[in-house]
Amino acid sequence: xxxxxxxxxxxxxxxxxxxxxxxxxxxxxxxxxxxxxxxxxxxxxxxxxxxxxxxxxxxxxxxxxxxxxxxxxxxxxxxxxxxxxxxxxxxxxxxxxxxxxxxxxxxxxxxxxxxxxxxxxxxxxxxxxxxxxxxxxxxxxxxxxxxxxxxxxxxxxxxxxxxxxxxxxxxxxxxxxxxxxxxxxxxxxxxxxxxxxxxxxxxxxxxxxxxxxxxxxxxxxxxxxxxxxxxxxxxxxxxxxxxxxxxxxxxxxxxxxxxxxxxxxxxxxxxxxxxxxxxxxxxxxxxxxxxxxxxxxxxxxxxxxxxxxxxxxxxxxxxxxxxxxxxxxxxxxxxxxxxxxxxxxxxxxxxxxxxxxxxxxxxxxxxxxxxxxxxxxxxxxxxxxxxxxxxxxxxxxxxxxxxxx
Numbered sequence: 001x002x003x004x005x006x007x008x009x010x011x012x013x014x015x016x017x018x019x020x021x022x023x024x025x026x027x028x029x030x031x032x033x034x035x036x037x038x039x040x041x042x043x044x045x046x047x048x049x050x051x052x053x054x055x056x057x058x059x060x061x062x063x064x065x066x067x068x069x070x071x072x073x074x075x076x077x078x079x080x081x082x083x084x085x086x087x088x089x090x091x092x093x094x095x096x097x098x099x100x101x102x103x104x105x106x107x108x109x110x111x112x113x114x115x116x117x118x119x120x121x122x123x124x125x126x127x128x129x130x131x132x133x134x135x136x137x138x139x140x141x142x143x144x145x146x147x148x149x150x151x152x153x154x155x156x157x158x159x160x161x162x163x164x165x166x167x168x169x170x171x172x173x174x175x176x177x178x179x180x181x182x183x184x185x186x187x188x189x190x191x192x193x194x195x196x197x198x199x200x201x202x203x204x205x206x207x208x209x210x211x212x213x214x215x216x217x218x219x220x221x222x223x224x225x226x227x228x229x230x231x232x233x234x235x236x237x238x239x240x241x242x243x244x245x246x247x248x249x250x251x252x253x254x255x256x257x258x259x260x261x262x263x264x265x266x267x268x269x270x271x272x273x274x275x276x277x278x279x280x281x282x283x284x285x286x287x288x289x290x291x292x293x294x295x296x297x298x299x300x301x302x303x304x305x306x307x308x309x310x311x312x313x314x315x316x317x318x319x320x321x322x323x324x325x326x327x328x329x330x331x332x333x334x335x336x337x338x339x340x341x342x343x344x345x346x347x348x349x350x351x352x353x354x355x356x357x358x359x360x361x362x363x364x365x366x367x368x369x370x371x372x373x374x375x376x377x378x379x380x381x382x383x384x385x386x387x388x389x390x391x392x393x394x395x396x397x398x399x400x401x402x403x404x405x
Contacts, residue, residue: 005126008183012119013138015079015178018171019112020142021149022086025167026105027225028150032160033089037098047098051106052339058110059339063332065111066118071328072182075115079175081108087168090160110339114332121320121327122185130265136313137258144251202323202330209375210315210322211337213274216368217311218341219348220281220304223365224250226346227358228301231288235358238294246301253305261310270314270379277314278372281307285366289359311372312338318379 026033034044062074081104088101120135146167153163225247233243257277264273284303291297316331323330345365352361 004181004183005123007181008123009127009131011178011181012116012123012183013135015075015116015175015182016120016135016139017142017145018079018175019082019109019116020139020144021146021167021171022082022142023109024143024146025150025164026086026089028147029153029160029163032154033098036160037092037095039095039098047102049343050099051102051109052342054103054106055110055113056336056339058107058112059114059332059335060110061107062111062114062335063329066115066328066332070184071115071118071122072179072184074111075119075182076176076179078108078111078115079179080172082112083168083172083175087161087164090162090164110335113338114335117316117335118328118331119182119184121316121331123183124317125320125324125327126183126185130262130270130317132313132317133258133261133265133310136309137255137261140251140255140258140309144248144255147248147251202326202333204333206322207319207330207334209378210319210334213311213372213375213378214315214334214337215341215344216365216372217308217315218338219345220285220308220365220369221312222342222345223349223362224301224304224308227349227353231358231362232294232297236291236294236297238297242294246298249298250301250305253302254309257306257309258313261313264310265314270318270381271376273310274314274379275373275376277307277310278369278376279307281311281369282366283307285362285369289362289366308369314379321381322378 030044030048033039039047058078065074085101085105085108089098089105092098092101116135117132120132124131149163149167152158153160228246228250229243232238232246233240261273264276280303284300284305284307287300287303288297289300291300316334319330319334320327348364349358349361352358352364
């Protein structure tokens with residue numbers, strides 16, 4: 001394993017970490033942002049929905065840009081925009097400023113998420129073994145750090161810009177320096193039966209199962225992030241303080257599951273890992289739905305973290321295997337359904353909870369996650385001419401860093 005690959009993997013991991021911290025700092029301070037700008041409860045959902053919608057636009061734009069520009073360049077310049085947009089959210093004072101900052105954040109984060117995963121998939125292809133879960137594990141670590149820093153800011157009643165400025169001041173130059181060592185890999189030649197088309201493009205019908213899995217996974221994830229605290233407090237009768245714990249538990253178990261997930265993929269294969277993850281996540285939703293009290297509910301959210309954590313990284317990796325000659329385009333298109341799930345999940349559970357019951361509402365993401373089992377074969381390693389159904393390291397790509405593009 002060359003130094004170029006090691007540096008490329010480390011620099012990309014840092015990019016995942018920085019994005020995890022940045023996103024957590026934004027979403028965990030939404031009440032403070034609402035207070036700072038005087039955003040009404042009726043207007044807040046508009047601002048919140050605009051970010052994933054614009055992120056989807058950013059991902060669509062990235063699909064077109066990667067035909068002419070290396071993903072490493074897109075990542076190199078989209079990450080600073082995301083960080084500066086976060087600072088803009090904290091430093092502004094008018095609704096127009098908040099709207100502009102969130103618009104820039106959304107558009108840039110779509111390009112950032114897509115290009116990060118493009119580089120992760122191409123680097124995994126070069127390594128010849130599963131490493132995608134490790135990148136998403138670092139993202140989870142960044143989320144825990146960001147949420148912890150947000151707690152510090154809220155505890156000490158710091159102004160938003162005071163909370164955000166030191167983080168941006170550290171992460172921005174570090175991300176720019178680290179971007180020098182990103183490693184781009186050329187797409188693998190499309191093999192017969194691997195999503196190949198006459199034009200070497202992406203057949204949406206073949207990508208659709210992975211799009212559905214991505215959507216279902218993010219419906220489950222957004223259910224936890226948006227409703228876990230309210231569910232524990234209002235349905236299971238916990239204290240306000242205890243109600244803040246489930247999301248932290250979820251993030252920690254997500255980190256642990258992703259940290260060991262690559263070993264599971266190497267040992268048992270992606271199909272088995274995805275099936276197990278779907279079953280554990282469904283069990284978690286079932287436990288949450290029938291929990292008699294807060295501590296059993298916490299057990300359910302713990303299971304959710306362990307189950308859902310493997311689905312998204314493996315979905316990106318599967319798209320890269322399915323369309324080896326057009327993996328960047330496939331990943332950009334697949335990434336859109338990240339935001340579809342995020343947009344659908346929270347309103348869906350809220351509407352069902354108000355119209356029916358929140359216990360019953362938890363069964364809906366459970367069923368959707370179970371549907372993943374029907375698509376598990378889409379995660380199988382595609383057979384190649386080297387045999388064994390594994391990807392061969394692409395030594396010709398090892399020296400192709402992002403410098404000199």
